[in-house]
Amino acid sequence: xxxxxxxxxxxxxxxxxxxxxxxxxxxxxxxxxxxxxxxxxxxxxxxxxxxxxxxxxxxxxxxxxxxxxxxxxxxxxxxxxxxxxxxxxxxxxxxxxxxxxxxxxxxxxxxxxxxxxxxxxxxxxxxxxxxxxxxxxxxxxxxxxxxxxxxxxxxxxxxxxxxxxxxxxxxxxxxxxxxxxxxxxxxxxxxxxxxxxxxxxxxxxxxxxxxxxxxxxxxxxxxxxxxxxxxxxxxxxxxxxxxxxxxxxxxxxxxxxxxxxxxxxxxxxxxxxxxxxxxxxxxxxxxxxxxxxxxxxxxxxxxxxxxxxxxxxxxxxxxxxxxxxxxxxxxxxxxxxxxxxxxxxxxxxxxxxxxxxxxxxxxxxxxxxxxxxxxxxxxxxxxxxxxxxxxxxxxxxxxxxxxxxxxxxxxxxxxxxxxxxxxxxxxxxxxxxxxxxxxxxxxxxxxxxxxxxxxxxxxxxxxxxxxxxxxxxxxxxxxxxxxxxxxxxxxx
Ligand SMILES: [Zn+2]
Ligand SMILES: [Zn+2]
Numbered sequence: 001x002x003x004x005x006x007x008x009x010x011x012x013x014x015x016x017x018x019x020x021x022x023x024x025x026x027x028x029x030x031x032x033x034x035x036x037x038x039x040x041x042x043x044x045x046x047x048x049x050x051x052x053x054x055x056x057x058x059x060x061x062x063x064x065x066x067x068x069x070x071x072x073x074x075x076x077x078x079x080x081x082x083x084x085x086x087x088x089x090x091x092x093x094x095x096x097x098x099x100x101x102x103x104x105x106x107x108x109x110x111x112x113x114x115x116x117x118x119x120x121x122x123x124x125x126x127x128x129x130x131x132x133x134x135x136x137x138x139x140x141x142x143x144x145x146x147x148x149x150x151x152x153x154x155x156x157x158x159x160x161x162x163x164x165x166x167x168x169x170x171x172x173x174x175x176x177x178x179x180x181x182x183x184x185x186x187x188x189x190x191x192x193x194x195x196x197x198x199x200x201x202x203x204x205x206x207x208x209x210x211x212x213x214x215x216x217x218x219x220x221x222x223x224x225x226x227x228x229x230x231x232x233x234x235x236x237x238x239x240x241x242x243x244x245x246x247x248x249x250x251x252x253x254x255x256x257x258x259x260x261x262x263x264x265x266x267x268x269x270x271x272x273x274x275x276x277x278x279x280x281x282x283x284x285x286x287x288x289x290x291x292x293x294x295x296x297x298x299x300x301x302x303x304x305x306x307x308x309x310x311x312x313x314x315x316x317x318x319x320x321x322x323x324x325x326x327x328x329x330x331x332x333x334x335x336x337x338x339x340x341x342x343x344x345x346x347x348x349x350x351x352x353x354x355x356x357x358x359x360x361x362x363x364x365x366x367x368x369x370x371x372x373x374x375x376x377x378x379x380x381x382x383x384x385x386x387x388x389x390x391x392x393x394x395x396x397x398x399x400x401x402x403x404x405x406x407x408x409x410x411x412x413x414x415x416x417x418x419x420x421x422x423x424x425x426x427x428x429x430x431x432x433x434x435x436x437x438x439x440x441x442x443x444x445x446x447x448x449x450x451x452x453x454x455x456x457x458x459x460x461x462x463x464x465x466x467x468x469x470x471x472x473x474x475x476x477x478x479x480x481x482x483x484x485x486x487x488x489x490x491x492x
Pocket of ligand 2: 127128
């Protein structure tokens with residue numbers, strides 16, 4: 001699976017566009033198109049339903065992106081959220097110091113009268129034997145000594161641009177859960193363990209973003225801070241360790257339930273020396289992206305670091321009263337943090353298939369029906385017949401009260417099916433002469449329309465009034481085979 005195939009499909013079919021494309025694009029910013037926004041909303045909705053709505057131990061918040069600047073002092077972002085960076089003195093390009101040797105480099109070779117070569121990363125020149133010392137991009141400028149570059153976007157709050165008004169776009173959603181810990185605890189009368197979830201935008205001024213929507217400067221996160229009493233034990237283990245493992249399992253199961261294949265998922269335990277200073281243990285769920293195995297989400301045990309830091313900097317107590325032991329404790333927190341854009345990329349990459357059907361290539365996105373941007377496409381078999389077209393529009397309007405449903409009559413039926421397959425629409429409904437009948441010939445219709453299932457391409461005839469109930473069953477996790485068994489197959 002090649003990333004270019006996904007980028008091209010995304011643009012062609014309205015999933016993802018380059019931001020401000022008519023102006024040449026904005027560095028690694030992407031816009032979700034008509035189908036992309038549906039897919040993205042579906043991912044967030046399903047995540048929220050499964051991890052917030054369905055659980056008695058979870059609540060949600062939606063916090064503002066601009067927070068008090070001291071939040072970032074307390075969290076450590078102001079001092080530590082940095083990458084080492086070097087600049088070219090000639091062309092002014094900027095590189096991450098730790099990645100500059102991983103780039104192919106431009107070389108004007110003295111041994112060949114100054115001819116220009118592009119040499120693979122890490123290799124010396126084949127003519128003069130030199131290794132890269134200058135800017136890999138222009139091949140002329142010297143690089144500055146590395147200096148720390150903070151990845152937070154700085155901005156000004158209020159009408160004056162002065163130091164006192166400096167604030168930041170949040171680089172993660174997590175801190176809002178910590179600073180609202182007491183508000184949520186008191187207003188909702190919660191008992192440990194409980195979690196606070198939030199889905200929202202974050203911003204990181206990455207020096208080298210890239211790989212389509214894998215790493216972007218503006219992105220959306222789905223984060224949970226799950227607070228546990230560190231003095232409790234569950235199944236004979238410290239509560240924080242028990243819940244950490246539970247969340248790893250639950251998150252892994254969630255990605256599989258919505259379609260990611262087992263062989264494309266794995267866990268990666270962070271080594272001691274790569275753990276963040278606050279973390280007791282971190283495990284990544286990695287996905288085999290088109291760019292190789294990379295982080296899909298991280299699940300960290302952040303201990304009591306954040307609550308303690310915010311208590312210290314704000315002067316407010318951020319503790320929980322343990323009724324049983326009659327003492328105040330600072331909860332530990334387990335943080336399952338997923339990126340929406342990355343999840344979307346994984347779901348699309350995993351769903352993408354090229355199949356051969358009767359000697360022809362078929363591209364199909366085998367998206368889980370709950371994630372698919374369009375649930376049903378209604379297609380008239382004869383667009384010249386007003387009664388058929390009218391019936392198709394009526395079916396669309398009825399179903400569209402509950403799901404995203406489209407009508408399309410802009411091509412022949414085979415072409416229309418292929419278009420829907422390519423964007424992952426799980427079901428198509430066709431209305432034909434058999435449905436409506438032919439008044440001139442005195443033939444009555446059977447009042448049934450055809451439902452075609454995307455993956456098996458099987459077709460059944462279903463009475464039009466039963467359509468809403470049938471789709472409710474199918475789109476609520478019902479198995480196609482079970483539903484199909486109750487209706488006659490369509491005559492090819
Ligand atoms: Zn340069
Ligand atoms: Zn050379």
